[in-house]
Amino acid sequence: MLELRNAEACYGKAQALHQVALAVRPGQVTALVGRNGAGKSTTLKTLMGQMRLAGGSRWLDGQDVSTLAPEQLSRRGVALVPEDRQIFAGLSAEENLQLATVSHGAGPWTLERVYTLFPRLRERRSAQGTSLSGGEQQMLAIARALMTHPRYLLLDEPTEGLAPVIVEQIVAAIAEIRTAGMGIVLVEQNLHVPRQLADHYVLLDSGRITWRGGRDDVGDALEDMLSGLSGHVA
Numbered sequence: 001m002l003e004l005r006n007a008e009a010c011y012g013k014a015q016a017l018h019q020v021a022l023a024v025r026p027g028q029v030t031a032l033v034g035r036n037g038a039g040k041s042t043t044l045k046t047l048m049g050q051m052r053l054a055g056g057s058r059w060l061d062g063q064d065v066s067t068l069a070p071e072q073l074s075r076r077g078v079a080l081v082p083e084d085r086q087i088f089a090g091l092s093a094e095e096n097l098q099l100a101t102v103s104h105g106a107g108p109w110t111l112e113r114v115y116t117l118f119p120r121l122r123e124r125r126s127a128q129g130t131s132l133s134g135g136e137q138q139m140l141a142i143a144r145a146l147m148t149h150p151r152y153l154l155l156d157e158p159t160e161g162l163a164p165v166i167v168e169q170i171v172a173a174i175a176e177i178r179t180a181g182m183g184i185v186l187v188e189q190n191l192h193v194p195r196q197l198a199d200h201y202v203l204l205d206s207g208r209i210t211w212r213g214g215r216d217d218v219g220d221a222l223e224d225m226l227s228g229l230s231g232h233v234a
């Protein structure tokens with residue numbers, strides 16, 4: 001289990017997270033929802049060790065890993081797919097994937113396995129990062145994270161701005177990864193994608209968790225809370 005216990009995080013003097021408690025379990029998808037600026041990305045960065053904890057703690061499989069750097073957490077099986085994807089533009093799709101192999105070695109995820117998950121990437125394996133579409137870049141970003149052999153995968157708005165047909169492919173891939181036992185945190189601004197995947201929901205507002213519930217608890221109330229907060233929920 002990957003956990004934050006009463007996590008606090010700050011940008012300079014501005015506190016972005018207040019007492020955030022979150023547990024990510026193997027084989028389950030936790031959806032982190034909330035409006036722009038609510039603290040969703042900051043929560044993922046705090047799970048990944050990219051944000052220093054100003055208070056509280058981070059735990060991985062029962063061990064306090066509050067002071068570990070992102071590289072150390074990556075080696076222990078945590079991977080973040082950032083909102084901007086960070087594809088190496090001058091490298092081919094396959095070279096982007098091979099870089100992860102260089103840094104993390106062989107393991108359960110191989111080129112063959114990620115190409116089976118995302119057949120489009122096999123077709124585009126020689127294409128430069130710059131020539132990939134937004135959807136292909138997102139698939140590549142997820143595939144590259146998988147090549148680090150994570151047990152916990154943190155996805156920051158993986159379907160933002162993508163065509164519905166691509167969104168469905170990414171949703172299907174996330175569902176398959178979950179079945180393989182991955183613990184997943186899915187950040188989204190709306191409920192469309194989480195409704196197809198999430199076991200648990202956490203609503204963030206101004207850096208605080210203001211609501212949490214299971215798949216069966218999600219109804220109009222959460223929809224209303226989200227639309228009341230953001231005004232542009234799908």
Ligand SMILES: Nc1ncnc2c1ncn2[C@@H]1O[C@H](COP(=O)(O)OP(=O)(O)OP(=O)(O)O)[C@@H](O)[C@H]1O
Binds near residue numbers: 016034042189
């Ligand atoms: N690099 C930064 N420096 C200063 N403040 C930041 C920085 N990144 C985020 N913040 C602030 O921290 C708060 C939480 O931002 P965060 O990006 O975590 O929200 P979010 O829910 O992911 O929103 P979005 O959907 O826009 O990505 C916001 O008030 C934001 O302005």
